[in-house]
Amino acid sequence: MAIEWSGLSPEILIRLQRDRRTPLGAQLQTALREAIRAGRLGPGERLPSSRGMAAELGLSRGLVQACYEQLEAEGYLSARSGSGTRVALAATDPVPTAAPALAVPRLDISFTPGIPDLSSFPIRDWIWAWGEVSRRASAATAGYQDPRGVGDLRRVIAGYLSRVRGARADAQNIVICSGFTQGAALTLAVLAAVGARRIGVEDPGYPDMGAIVTRAGLEPRAIAVDEDGIDVAALAASGADAVVLTPAHQTPTGVVLSPQRRHALLDWASAGDRVIIEDDYDAEFRYDRQPVGSLQGLAPNRVVSIGSVSKSLAPSVRLGWMLCPPRLTSAIATEKHLLDRGSPALDQLAVARLVESGRFDRHLRRMRIIYAARRSALDAALAAHAPSLSVSGLSAGFHVMALLSPAANEEAVVAAAAARSVGLQGLRRYRLNAAPGPPGIVLGFGNLTEEAIWQGISTVAELLVAD
Numbered sequence: 001m002a003i004e005w006s007g008l009s010p011e012i013l014i015r016l017q018r019d020r021r022t023p024l025g026a027q028l029q030t031a032l033r034e035a036i037r038a039g040r041l042g043p044g045e046r047l048p049s050s051r052g053m054a055a056e057l058g059l060s061r062g063l064v065q066a067c068y069e070q071l072e073a074e075g076y077l078s079a080r081s082g083s084g085t086r087v088a089l090a091a092t093d094p095v096p097t098a099a100p101a102l103a104v105p106r107l108d109i110s111f112t113p114g115i116p117d118l119s120s121f122p123i124r125d126w127i128w129a130w131g132e133v134s135r136r137a138s139a140a141t142a143g144y145q146d147p148r149g150v151g152d153l154r155r156v157i158a159g160y161l162s163r164v165r166g167a168r169a170d171a172q173n174i175v176i177c178s179g180f181t182q183g184a185a186l187t188l189a190v191l192a193a194v195g196a197r198r199i200g201v202e203d204p205g206y207p208d209m210g211a212i213v214t215r216a217g218l219e220p221r222a223i224a225v226d227e228d229g230i231d232v233a234a235l236a237a238s239g240a241d242a243v244v245l246t247p248a249h250q251t252p253t254g255v256v257l258s259p260q261r262r263h264a265l266l267d268w269a270s271a272g273d274r275v276i277i278e279d280d281y282d283a284e285f286r287y288d289r290q291p292v293g294s295l296q297g298l299a300p301n302r303v304v305s306i307g308s309v310s311k312s313l314a315p316s317v318r319l320g321w322m323l324c325p326p327r328l329t330s331a332i333a334t335e336k337h338l339l340d341r342g343s344p345a346l347d348q349l350a351v352a353r354l355v356e357s358g359r360f361d362r363h364l365r366r367m368r369i370i371y372a373a374r375r376s377a378l379d380a381a382l383a384a385h386a387p388s389l390s391v392s393g394l395s396a397g398f399h400v401m402a403l404l405s406p407a408a409n410e411e412a413v414v415a416a417a418a419a420r421s422v423g424l425q426g427l428r429r430y431r432l433n434a435a436p437g438p439p440g441i442v443l444g445f446g447n448l449t450e451e452a453i454w455q456g457i458s459t460v461a462e463l464l465v466a467d
Contacts, residue, residue, distance in 0.1 A: 012041070012048065016057060024059060028067045036076050036087055045087045047077070109456035110423030113252065113399035113444030114311075117370060121314045125359045129350040137349065145345050147337035148329070149176025149321075153352040157321045160355055161307070165283060166293030168300040173329045175336055176343050179320040180279055181212065183306035184244060186339070187277055187322070188216035190331045191242055196275075200240035202230055204430035204437070206251050206279065209244055222432040225250060229257030232264040243269075244277040248292045251281070252401045252430050252442045254393020256292055265295075269302040275325070278305040284312055284364050286396040287372045294323075301325045304332075309351060311397075311446075312364060319343060319351055371398050377450035378443065378457070385461035398446030401427065403438055405467050410439035417460045424460065 014031045016024055035041045047053070050068060054061040068085050071077045078088045148154060154171040161167035177183040188199065196218060201209045203222035213220040221238040224231045230245050243265075247257035257265070269276050278295045286292070296305035300323075308320030324332050336342065354360040375394055382389055382402075393400040404410065410426040417424045427440030441464065445453055 012053075014057065016059075025063050025067055028057070028059070028064070029070055032067070032071060033076060041087050043087055046083075047085045047087070049084065106421060107418065107423040108421040109448065109452050109459070111425070111443040111445065111448065111456060112423060113425060113442045115444060115447045116311050116314065116398065117367065117447055118314060119447075120367060120370065122354075122359065122363045125354060125363065126313075126350065129353040129357070129359070130346070132353050133346055133349040137346070141345055141349070145342050145348075147333040147342060148172075148174065149343060150345050150348040150352070153348040154321075156352040156355045161294065161305075161321075161323060165280065165291070165305075165307075166297040167305060167323055168297050169323055170326075173324045173326055175322040175324060175329065175333050176348055177306075177320045177322055177336060178318045178340075178343055179308040179310055179315075180281060180306050181208065182339075183304075183308075183320055183322045184209075184212055184277060184279070185216060186332050186335045187275070187304050187306075187324075187328070188213060188218060188242075189335050190328055191275060192217050193331070196241035198238065198240045200230075200235045200238055200243035200245075201432060202245050202250065203432050203435070204252055204427060205432075206244075206246070207429050210432045213244075220432060222435070225253055225255070227255055229255055229261045230265070232261055232268055235265075236268050240274075241272075242275040242277065244279065246279045246281060247295045248280060248283040249286070249393070249396045251279070252393070252399065252427065254396065254399070254401060257295070262295065262298065266299045266302065269299065274302070275328070276303045278303050280305050280307040282311045282397040283307075285368060285371055285398065287368070287375060291396075296323055301327070304328065312360070312367070313351075317347065317351070319347055371446060374398065374445045374448065374450055374453060377453045378445050381454045381457035385458050386465045388465055399442055399444040401440055401442050402464065403427075403440045404464065406438065407467055408439045410441070413439075413441065413460075413463050413466075416463050420459050422456050422460050 012035065014028065016027050018024070020027070032041070048056065050061050050064040054064045068077060068079065072079055075088055077085055079085045151171070153176060154174040157174055158169040158171040161169040177186060198219045198221050199213045200223045201213060201220045202225050204225065210220040221240050223235045223238060223243070229247060229250055230243070235243055245257070247262065249256065265276065268274065276295065276299070280294055283291050283294070294305050296303040302325065304325065305323040306320060309317050310320070322332060375398070378400065379394055382391060390403040391400050404413065410428055414424045414426050425442045427442060428434050428437065430442065431437050448456070
């Protein structure tokens with residue numbers, strides 16, 4: 001699509017070499033032809049006026065006019081009164097397109113885990129927060145910020161984590177990042193720099209964790225998870241120098257790390273001067289009782305606790321936070337600075353305004369009611385259509401794990417559901433390197449209505465309970 005410049009002359013990168021024997025007019029013609037042929041100037045694109053082009057290049061207006069007339073005669077340009085000089089629509093060949101992608105089955109209902117209700121994003125509150133920030137922001141807000149993030153957001157998040165998550169939070173030790181993935185990568189880079197080599201990851205666990213660890217130049221070690229959470233004895237035997245886990249609501253099983261395991265994990269970390277990376281990804285959404293406090297609150301010098309607004313607001317906001325042990329804060333902030341010079345300051349201020357105004361808490365209270373109703377709908381739909389299915393994780397968040405019959409073919413179930421326009425996700429995706437294990441399905445319900453949940457489960461129920 002051609003850009004409309006609203007009366008302003010567009011800028012075009014053209015280099016003329018005055019020390020060459022080739023006349024400047026011929027050089028200008030060649031440069032414009034090549035720009036059009038290469039697609040840098042697309043069909044319908046308006047060129048600067050002859051007066052503007054002449055002033056920009058230090059040429060006479062008559063020379064530019066002669067160039068435009070020559071290219072118009074050759075069919076590269078077209079000129080119309082009131083519309084200026086433009087690239088002729090037929091001047092360029094179509095850009096070769098890539099081979100068409102393979103057809104993907106259309107999904108009417110998708111139980112994709114990890115996605116909140118996108119239609120419930122508090123857009124009015126977000127616009128209000130941006131308006132507040134825009135009115136209050138100083139010129140310095142447009143510049144580079146503290147590598148740890150904007151001070152206002154770090155102070156607000158410290159208060160929020162202390163109040164809601166039972167964390168021992170100090171704004172000085174909070175680093176703002178783009179979410180858990182970046183926070184984990186920054187932490188792993190720092191750990192690698194001080195000699196870490198092996199990182200324990202839950203198995204099953206966060207699908208991309210093995211790849212994130214590997215990209216940091218470290219070796220992921222799969223650590224089994226049972227009804228009490230990560231197996232700390234297996235972790236100790238693995239030789240891991242650090243561990244990444246989801247203690248408040250394990251991904252994907254939904255279990256909570258038991259008190260005994262918590263203490264054993266902290267003893268393991270203390271005994272070997274090790275670091276625990278806590279993925280505190282959806283602790284705001286618990287339905288059966290009060291949320292489990294952050295692991296960081298028990299050992300602030302051992303735990304890097306990472307949270308974000310990806311589940312509470314929306315993934316596209318791309319803001320998270322890292323509550324760091326004081327000894328790691330500076331190194332992690334330096335990594336963040338070297339990586340991207342900091343997360344967007346105005347977005348940080350908008351989130352800070354949402355939280356301190358109480359609108360963020362109000363949004364969370366509303367979403368808890370919505371997700372609890374959807375959780376109940378899923379529970380009822382499974383009880384009605386697949387009562388024999390073994391399900392875990394219904395007490396929090398917006399996903400559950402369902403174990404299939406040991407003889408079931410997980411991939412075949414997912415494919416058969418897709419053929420019925422229902423998207424499912426297999427448990428094997430959550431295992432390190434897609435290692436084999438008991439077949440299962442992870443069902444996300446955050447972005448589905450209660451009606452869609454019932455319809456989806458009824459459509460695929462026979463697949464889920466088939467032997």
